[in-house]
Amino acid sequence: MADTIKGRGSRQYLPGRFETTTVEAADDGWAPLAEPEAGPDPSRPRTEVHEESARSIVTRNRSPDVGFSQSVNPYRGCEHGCxxxxxxxxxxxxNLSPGLDFETKIFAKTNAPELLRREFARPGYRPSPxxxxxxxxxxxPVERRLELTRRLVEVMLExxxxxxxxxxxxxxxxxxxxLQPLAALGLVHVYFSVTTLDPQLSARLEPRAAAPHARLRAMRRLHDxxxxxxxxxxxxxxxxxDHELEAVLEAARGAGAASAGYVLLRLPHEVAPLFRDWLEAHMPERAARVMAAxxxxxxxxxxxxxxxxRMRGRGPYADLLERRFALARRRAGYPAQSLAALDCSRFVPPLAAPAQRELF
Known part of the structure; x- marks a missing residue:
């Protein structure tokens, strides 16, 4: 097995579940393997961003486990490498690997803002968060250059x-x-995923995400x-x-968080072998104990x-975690009521939307 790769969460190109064949070079003894051509260091795979034109941008679901019925994702794949x-x-x-390909081959839906505006303009469209x-x-990271998310937020404001x-x-x-004028109209909530307060653990779990203290600082600035x-x-x-649950909720409350939630580790399909491999690379002494739990x-x-x-699990540990969360939430002083419901009554179709400057 390859060594860990700095800045990457996975260390292998695990084939996807739909692959019918896999290719592996082998020396059969008849001739030496061809020397590889000079190129990028395979132990340090670079991020590739592929631009694509999507056919639709709003995804709808009826899952009772999540608090929304519509979602928009401007990117496929994620360089954070969690x-x-x-x-x-x-x-x-x-037809790509859920391992290294997922975090090094990013697909950007460059027409996402136009598709969203078109969706909002449909005569039968009814707004929901x-x-x-x-x-x-x-x-x-790629958003810093492409600004697709910013343009989507501009459509939301418009x-x-x-x-x-x-x-x-x-x-x-x-x-x-x-975000500020959107918040003034009751149109936005921002949640920060904080997995740990330990920067060293964060760098291994989610190597290209912002450090925990940077997320809390951003939370405070948005709150202010x-x-x-x-x-x-x-x-x-x-x-x-799991031992950091109480500390994370307390730190976030101190940074202005008015709502808190948690989700149990989910290991669907290829995530399970990838995460087991991560455990063997970073925490071999406790890998068996983690997977047993x-x-x-x-x-x-x-x-x-x-x-x-799927979100909470079942059994004694899951029940204990749920009780710990409820107690930690109360002790940290979170409001009894979560964030106020987002306002759907202000929606204006694109062609009739007033200019942004009229907000001020």
Whole structure:
């Protein structure tokens, strides 16, 4: 097995579940293997950004486990490289590896803002809050250059459309000039995913995400600017970061968070072998214990996909984690009521939307 790769969450090109063949070079003894051509160091794979034109941009779901019915994802793949990312298996649909390909081959939907505006202009469109970047982080590093998320937020502001977003990147601060007027109209919530307060553990779990202190600083700055903020302790991983639950909720509350939630580690499809490999690379002494605890909460398997259980798990550990969260939330002083509901009544279709300057 390859050594760990600096700045990457995975260390292998695990084939996707739809692959019918895999290729591996082997020396059959008849002739020496061809010398590889000079090129990029394979131990340090570079990020490739591929621009694509999407056919649609709004995804709809009826899952009872999530608090939204519409989502928008401007990117496929995520350079943050979180070893546990539940979205990794989606790269298998592209005939790419959910391992290193997921975090090094990023697909940008360059026409996303135009598609969103077109969706809002449909005569039969009825607004409901949109979750922005819920599958992969809308503020991942490539956003600094492409600004697709910023342009989507501009459409939200133009049309007075409510939305929420979850991010691990302090880059969200860049768009305060848009988020502030949206917040004044009750149209936006921003959640920060904080998995740990330990920068060394964060650098291994989520190598290209913002450091924990940077996320908390960004949370404080958004809060001070009047933007409602919350925290997600996600994922909770037994014997890895679960002991930090109370500390994360307290630190986030101190940074202005008015809402808190948590999600148990999810290991669908190729994520399970990838995460087991991560454990063997970074925490070999506790790898077996971690996976034993995971299976205890998943009915003896690596993962259960059923509604209700997939986010929280079941069994004694899952019950204990739920009780710990409820107690930590109360002790940290979170309001009894979560963030105020987003306002859908202000929506104006694009062609009739007033100019942004009229907000001021």
């Amino acid at each position: 070893s546990y990312c539940f979205a990794r298996p989606s790269h298998a649909y592209l 949109i979750a922005l970047g819920i599958n992969t982080d809308a503020y991942q 049309c007075r459309h409510p939305f929420s977003l979850v991010t691990k990147n302090a880059l969200v601060e860049r768009d305060l000039d848009l 600017a009047g933007v409602p903020v919350g925290v997600l302790f996600a994922p909770a991983i037994p014997w890895v970061n 995971v299976r205890q909460m998943r009915g003896g398997r690596d993962y259960e996909s059923g509604f209700g259980a």
